[in-house]
Amino acid sequence: MMTDQTEFRGSMAALGVRAANAYAMAQHATVGGREILLALHRGLYDALVAAKFAYEKGALDKMCLYAQRVMRIVLALKGNLKFELAGPDGRVLARFYDFLLTRSMKILRHPDPAGQFQSMLDMLRPFIERLIATGDGGAVRPTVRRT
Numbered sequence: 001m002m003t004d005q006t007e008f009r010g011s012m013a014a015l016g017v018r019a020a021n022a023y024a025m026a027q028h029a030t031v032g033g034r035e036i037l038l039a040l041h042r043g044l045y046d047a048l049v050a051a052k053f054a055y056e057k058g059a060l061d062k063m064c065l066y067a068q069r070v071m072r073i074v075l076a077l078k079g080n081l082k083f084e085l086a087g088p089d090g091r092v093l094a095r096f097y098d099f100l101l102t103r104s105m106k107i108l109r110h111p112d113p114a115g116q117f118q119s120m121l122d123m124l125r126p127f128i129e130r131l132i133a134t135g136d137g138g139a140v141r142p143t144v145r146r147t
Contacts, residue, residue: 037081038131044073044100045124051107052117060108067104074101100124 051066078097083090103120110116 034131034134037077038128040073040077041124041128041131044070044077045121045128047073048117048121048124052114052121055107055113055117067107070104071101074104096123096127 047066047069051063051070054060054063054066074097078094078101081090081093083094086093100120100123103116107113107116
């Protein structure tokens with residue numbers, strides 16, 4: 001039996017990919033816009049990797065700096081994307097960002113912060129890979145680092 005959190009994580013990852021597809025199919029993002037979107041999501045991924053690594057090394061001050069970077073990127077995405085242009089999946093994408101933001105703010109309250117960072121990375125990875133694949137019809141191979 002799946003827990004609510006597991007179901008939510010699985011559905012959010014799948015819906016995040018659907019949202020990326022919606023952006024690509026509707027071509028609401030220009031090539032430059034898509035590149036910016038990809039760069040921001042790669043930065044988000046890198047900040048999560050760095051925060052997780054810092055936490056695992058006991059460098060909580062650095063972890064907090066990277067978690068703040070995660071929050072700033074998510075807030076920039078939420079404040080500048082037009083979710084309504086992606087149709088129903090746009091709302092899912094907005095919820096996905098809310099989830100990442102909330103999780104980042106409460107990371108140290110969880111009994112397994114490293115696991116929480118990893119779950120965020122696992123949810124974000126398919127979204128980034130889909131953005132890469134839709135950028136030029138799939139010719140670009142994903143370069144997202146696996147942790």
